[in-house]
């Protein structure tokens with residue numbers, strides 16, 4: 001049966017491979033370019049009425065797409081001018097063919113060339129961006145930006161690296177970006193995600209089996225089908241028993257995590273509490289189980305399959321030893337916040353249970369100081385090194401599995417940058433993993449749900465809202 005590959009994200013190299021395999025299968029490059037240009041022209045004409053349009057064409061096939069757009073808009077009666085980077089005579093292949101089909105003059109890149117534009121098409125660089133944007137290109141792109149008119153980027157906003165989403169030199173801010181076949185990782189990693197505006201993925205005739213053969217390791221997540229719906233014949237012990245090592249001072253973190261774990265369906269949540277915090281937990285949410293037994297005794301029950309440690313935990317030698325002891329158990333583990341900080345320099349080994357690490361950037365740097373690269377690559381390397389699933393938090397959260405798979409999460413709002421938000425996310429993951437999801441699926445679904453709660457809550461969201469919003473979000477997943 002054909003796999004659904006729609007949520008796969010391609011690297012730039014994989015996109016070239018898909019193009020190449022398609023051309024070898026008998027669909028010519030010129031046909032692909034015509035389909036690409038047609039898709040862009042269609043997106044423009046469905047949004048805007050005819051207006052003075054300037055198309056910035058680069059020296060490669062991205063520019064070739066620009067020539068197709070120019071011809072198609074001109075045929076519909078639009079006033080179109082082309083600014084071309086480099087000499088027209090130097091164009092090659094499909095770009096040259098389409099330049100030859102444009103019967104009018106082109107003008108060189110210059111800021112003045114933008115002046116009367118009411119709409120701008122950025123067809124300067126796409127997949128072939130290889131070095132910093134500077135000189136006359138940077139000046140012309142800046143002028144385009146200052147013109148304050150809609151900007152439509154072809155494939156990528158020029159200056160954005162298609163793999164990492166990073167800016168090379170400078171980049172243009174687009175209103176919409178039309179890309180082809182599948183989105184690339186750079187469309188969803190910051191700052192690329194912001195610079196793209198709305199991302200539209202157009203079908204240009206590359207068949208799904210080609211994407212299946214390439215087997216991309218990256219996805220944007222749409223994991224709703226993974227949700228572990230309670231079974232009619234089930235009872236609470238079928239729905240997992242999670243344990244949270246309760247913080248002694250910052251008890252709120254544990255309580256938020258417990259609420260979220262229960263909201264996503266965990267059958268039971270036990271808070272392991274010590275000292276005066278024990279009474280705090282006892283007198284709060286009545287649905288939590290609270291125990292001040294020794295943690296080993298609590299975990300002796302094999303039904304308690306998943307442990308979250310870190311939220312509100314604090315730092316200290318005793319606590320560090322506790323975290324290390326837990327790593328030696330066969331329980332599924334979610335390590336967050338202070339638990340991660342105390343594992344700096346840890347010698348990671350394979351474990352019997354699932355392991356999920358949920359660092360933000362600061363914790364990540366402490367844990368993996370030698371790992372560099374794009375956010376995606378850093379998360380992937382960390383997962384490989386730690387043999388754990390790594391959920392690298394941020395507005396473009398990346399989840400990486402030790403086997404090389406990665407997901408870029410696309411849900412959420414800036415309101416999630418608030419105290420307790422990470423504790424809630426850890427709790428959601430705990431609730432899902434204790435119900436039997438593996439750590440990668442639990443982390444992908446958990447992050448997605450967490451973001452959806454923020455989108456549903458809208459402005460003014462605080463972390464206490466997240467657990468209350470979960471039922472509304474879960475309802476949207478029901479068939």
Ligand SMILES: NC(=O)C1=CN([C@@H]2O[C@H](COP(=O)(O)OP(=O)(O)OC[C@H]3O[C@@H](n4cnc5c(N)ncnc54)[C@H](OP(=O)(O)O)[C@@H]3O)[C@@H](O)[C@H]2O)[C@@H](O)CC1
Nearest residue numbers: 019032033060061062125126127128129130131132133155
């Ligand atoms: N393949 C297909 O079938 C299809 C491909 N399609 C389209 O093709 C696009 C990829 O085309 P591409 O490979 O020609 O790369 P592209 O983005 O045009 O740039 C290469 C040129 O830019 C130059 N250059 C780079 N960086 C620079 C800088 N900073 N400053 C200055 N110059 C710089 C670079 O120069 P060079 O390094 O060679 O000196 C080279 O001349 C893809 O994004 C999509 O839009 C669609 O039509 C669908 C079918």
Ligand SMILES: [K+]
Nearest residue numbers: 122125154156
């Ligand atoms: K572009």
